[in-house]
Amino acid sequence: MKFTEAQQEFIQLWGNFGSQWGINKTMAQIHALLLTSEHALSTDEIMESLEISRGGVNTNIRELIVWNLVYKSGKPGDRKEFFAAEKDIWEVAKRITRERQRREIEPLMHHLNRLKNVDEADRQSLDFVKTVTDIERLVGKMNKASETIMKMEENAFFGSIIRLLK
Amino acid sequence: MKFTEAQQEFIQLWGNFGSQWGINKTMAQIHALLLTSEHALSTDEIMESLEISRGGVNTNIRELIVWNLVYKSGKPGDRKEFFAAEKDIWEVAKRITRERQRREIEPLMHHLNRLKNVDEADRQSLDFVKTVTDIERLVGKMNKASETIMKMEENAFFGSIIRLLK
DNA sequence: TACAAGTTTCAGAAATTATTGAAAGTTTTA
């Protein structure tokens, strides 16, 4: 399989997978394209490569920048903006986790916690509070676990460096 | 806050949260309703409670049954079907994990693996293979971690039982 | 300052996804 062919498949795959998880398909595709591109690309190059409009590229790139997965990268002697993605997958995962934490987990936790103020005079409330509390614990653990994995990987990285230096 | 009020909020919350994660909103709402209902509900009761059509209830309930989160529960002397949800949150999480594993993670892993057959003569391929391999490792670890959490919880449960028996 | 090059925005169009409701199908009862 040629590289460009594999890259195209990867872009497709990432796009579909992303949209199953509530991430805009085009955003995921642009991310995949930049992730597997040797150098930074201009808006026009992205437009051509993925056959999407200028507006689409712009909107999605900006969102990727908010997620801290993509950054602008100027090219000397060119007035256009070029874009490149963070390439370290563990760093990518860390940033996605961080953003979802901020956008989804924290508000969810907050709402769940509020729901525990249910009037305990109601008979069904005891079970309800237990359910809500269990969900809180579950979400909390899941969240902490993904952080832990990323930290472990960091340590593994340093670990191997240190091993090399010995 | 009254129980019914809290329950309604919970249903709303769960529905919105679900749809952010690629789960049909109505399905998540029905799940939330059953999760916090004392006894099994009929199709008509669900229709009324969530103001959705008969078809909608039927389709989504069937999907919840496929996910193994809800089961049919007959009532003696009544011809209607009643539905109830698995209440143990850790069991719920285990079943969701299992289903996503089957539907999403496995196909993703398979595709990623195939992409590693990229022609290494192409210069960019080396980096590409590294990226794909790293994603595979990441997804694998994430997946294993969620299994581990659920197993730990099981052990904690047995652990406390055993402690009680001593 | 005026023009050119590039970026951003956003109203409307298109595509996708979810929902309804009524007809067809199934099961139970008498």
Add this chain to the structure above:
DNA sequence: TAAAACTTTCAATAATTTCTGAAACTTGTA
């Protein structure tokens, strides 16, 4: 066996999400 009670399906419709493209805006250049 027929009718009643209930469930399932799915074409049509509605709601939501995404995308386009051209106008407005911004920035750099001469």
